Amino acid sequence: MSDAYVSLQQLTLAYGDSIAVPDLDLDINEGELITLLGPSGCGKTTTMRAIAGLMQPKSGRIFIDGVDVTRVSANKRQIGLVFQSYALFPHLSAYENVAFGLRLRRVASHQIQQQVNQGLERVGLQQLATRKPAELSGGQQQRLALARSLVMQPKVLLLDEPLSNLDAKLRLEMRSELQRLQRETAITMVFVTHDQSEALALADRIVLMSDGHIAQLGTAEELYNAPDTVFAADFMGFENIFKVADERDGLCYLAGRDSDVSARLEIAGSSEAGYLAWRPAAVSVGQGQHRGEVRSVAFAGETREYVIECTIGFVKAQVPVGNRVHAVGDVVDFELSLSTARPLRD
Amino acid sequence: MTQLWLSRLVIFLTLTFLIGPFFIIIFAGLSAGSSLAFPPDGLSLKWYLAVFEVESFRKSFILSMFLAVGGTLTALVLGVPAAYALSRYKLPFGETIKLIVAAPIIVPGIIVGLALLRYLVVPLDFTVTMALFLAHTALVLPYAVRVVSASLQNLRVDMEEAAVLLGCSRLGAFSRVVLPNIQGGILAAFILGFVTSFNQVPVSLFLSGPGVRTLPIDMIAYMEITYDPSVAALSALLAFLSIGIVFVAERFLGFSRYV
Ligand SMILES: Nc1ncnc2c1ncn2[C@@H]1O[C@H](COP(=O)(O)OP(=O)(O)OP(=O)(O)O)[C@@H](O)[C@H]1O
Ligand SMILES: [Mg+2]
Numbered sequence: 177m178s179d180a181y182v183s184l185q186q187l188t189l190a191y192g193d194s195i196a197v198p199d200l201d202l203d204i205n206e207g208e209l210i211t212l213l214g215p216s217g218c219g220k221t222t223t224m225r226a227i228a229g230l231m232q233p234k235s236g237r238i239f240i241d242g243v244d245v246t247r248v249s250a251n252k253r254q255i256g257l258v259f260q261s262y263a264l265f266p267h268l269s270a271y272e273n274v275a276f277g278l279r280l281r282r283v284a285s286h287q288i289q290q291q292v293n294q295g296l297e298r299v300g301l302q303q304l305a306t307r308k309p310a311e312l313s314g315g316q317q318q319r320l321a322l323a324r325s326l327v328m329q330p331k332v333l334l335l336d337e338p339l340s341n342l343d344a345k346l347r348l349e350m351r352s353e354l355q356r357l358q359r360e361t362a363i364t365m366v367f368v369t370h371d372q373s374e375a376l377a378l379a380d381r382i383v384l385m386s387d388g389h390i391a392q393l394g395t396a397e398e399l400y401n402a403p404d405t406v407f408a409a410d411f412m413g414f415e416n417i418f419k420v421a422d423e424r425d426g427l428c429y430l431a432g433r434d435s436d437v438s439a440r441l442e443i444a445g446s447s448e449a450g451y452l453a454w455r456p457a458a459v460s461v462g463q464g465q466h467r468g469e470v471r472s473v474a475f476a477g478e479t480r481e482y483v484i485e486c487t488i489g490f491v492k493a494q495v496p497v498g499n500r501v502h503a504v505g506d507v508v509d510f511e512l513s514l515s516t517a518r519p520l521r522d
Numbered sequence: 523m524t525q526l527w528l529s530r531l532v533i534f535l536t537l538t539f540l541i542g543p544f545f546i547i548i549f550a551g552l553s554a555g556s557s558l559a560f561p562p563d564g565l566s567l568k569w570y571l572a573v574f575e576v577e578s579f580r581k582s583f584i585l586s587m588f589l590a591v592g593g594t595l596t597a598l599v600l601g602v603p604a605a606y607a608l609s610r611y612k613l614p615f616g617e618t619i620k621l622i623v624a625a626p627i628i629v630p631g632i633i634v635g636l637a638l639l640r641y642l643v644v645p646l647d648f649t650v651t652m653a654l655f656l657a658h659t660a661l662v663l664p665y666a667v668r669v670v671s672a673s674l675q676n677l678r679v680d681m682e683e684a685a686v687l688l689g690c691s692r693l694g695a696f697s698r699v700v701l702p703n704i705q706g707g708i709l710a711a712f713i714l715g716f717v718t719s720f721n722q723v724p725v726s727l728f729l730s731g732p733g734v735r736t737l738p739i740d741m742i743a744y745m746e747i748t749y750d751p752s753v754a755a756l757s758a759l760l761a762f763l764s765i766g767i768v769f770v771a772e773r774f775l776g777f778s779r780y781v
Contacts, residue, residue: 230683251689259680263683266681266703267702328688328689
């Protein structure tokens with residue numbers, strides 16, 4: 177047994193005969209905010225439901241705070257879950273929604289009142305205590321769902337894409353509010369999202385999932401700067417990923433990621449890696465060893481984004497707006513250099 | 523212009539056929555004469571009062587009330603969990619069960635009545651009241667399951683899961699979260715079931731014994747012997763009762779949302 181606060185050990189989760197998450201190992205530290213990040217259907221919700229006890233694992237164990245809770249039923253685990261849909265109780269007022277769990281615990285009534293008011297205040301809803309959920313805005317509902325879970329002081333708070341129903345501005349607001357709440361309460365949180373920028377902004381550590389496996393686990397910076405695999409790089413915004421088809425005499429020969437075109441692009445230097453990847457910002461345009469034709473230009477505020485077609489496929493480049501402007505159809509030089517490349521495996 | 527007149531005519535005819543009979547019985551019951559006739563033979567309230575004097579009407583009214591209230595409540599006790607199970611779990615033969623539950627609506631009442639008489643009352647020595655109770659429960663069950671299912675459909679499963687994570691048992695989640703949110707549907711099912719059972723004729727026709735008759739059957743029997751306006755008066759009173767119930771339900775519940 178590890179000394180992690182939450183520990184998933186060889187967890188296999190299945191719906192009937194179809195296995196959604198095979199053999200997952202994951203340790204989460206106390207007071208940490210960890211993100212499960214991954215594309216749709218990779219098993220984020222499934223993993224979370226297993227931690228909460230809403231789903232029995234096919235095999236493996238779950239430890240929370242040193243106790244094996246694998247067979248403990250969901251209502252005894254003291255885990256909070258904020259659903260994507262919030263799952264508020266429509267027949268109860270905001271106040272009663274927050275009081276719901278405390279009443280079940282048979283907390284004394286003056287304490288309930290105090291804790292509920294405190295909980296509502298913490299998310300800025302004290303003025304709206306008597307409203308029904310249907311009379312609250314999306315952001316307010318979201319905060320109410322948070323307050324309802326937080327007031328129970330759960331051992332772990334699980335959040336399943338809680339921000340995905342909000343508009344962009346509100347999402348940013350709630351994001352920082354969540355961070356504030358996490359700092360204040362020091363509750364261990366698992367945050368599910370398929371938005372990489374959200375994961376990067378929020379998390380102490382990110383668990384990148386793919387098809388029920390952990391593709392990579394690390395701090396936001398580690399994942400952002402140093403993805404290990406093609407999948408991770410793809411997800412973290414490395415839009416130019418090329419296969420190292422051949423390597424000799426101090427030159428690397430690049431080919432399209434999965435094209436069978438025989439064309440090669442040579443770059444100086446040697447690499448052991450199976451693939452090389454560049455962010456659009458790492459591609460320089462206007463000078464360099466390679467040549468291609470501009471297929472599209474898009475203005476994006478601080479930068480201009482080019483799609484350049486060359487022999488092995490499309491290269492995406494992002495250059496400061498101050499640089500010389502190229503038009504669609506122009507033939508331009510560009511540079512993919514080994515020093516700015518991220519080596520990857522499959 | 524002709525179009526306008528045409529549509530007015532259609533509306534007029536429709537209303538005449540729907541509401542006309544209702545006015546006819548109201549006025550037929552107001553007759554001062556002693557035989558059922560329209561237009562009434564003078565005006566008086568005596569037949570409306572006479573209704574309450576007929577011993578057999580009183581008995582059969584009580585029986586009908588008992589069947590409508592008791593049968594509907596029993597149907598709800600069975601139907602609410604059934605609707606819940608059908609909507610929440612993938613049951614083996616779920617579709618078949620739904621079909622069987624709906625059968626009493628599809629199968630003609632006469633057949634249901636005859637079958638109950640032939641295979642329950644006669645060979646098993648069921649009392650007529652018991653058979654009636656069973657029959658009315660079965661007849662109301664499909665409505666109970668359907669109406670309650672419809673309101674369960676609008677209730678997301680994750681709400682119950684949220685309740686469980688806050689410390690409820692599954693049963694606790696059902697009573698604290700599911701029931702309060704479908705109570706409108708349950709009340710609607712009750713009213714629908716009550717009216718269905720109270721007005722039920724074909725099944726009850728077969729299931730009547732000495733002194734045991736539902737009110738509609740009793741009214742038919744009464745008319746065969748005595749052709750006076752009291753039957754019309756009673757019908758009008760019953761219609762007012764139904765209208766009153768539906769009106770109150772609509773007013774306080776938005777009944778029409780559920781049916
Ligand atoms: N109730 C279910 N029955 C059968 N298979 C399911 C069920 N729920 C999910 N799955 C399958 O399990 C896998 C993981 O699903 P899960 O919901 O955990 O994905 P997710 O990462 O949360 O995706 P999303 O970002 O879309 O919410 C998917 O392949 C999905 O098809
Ligand atoms: Mg999900």
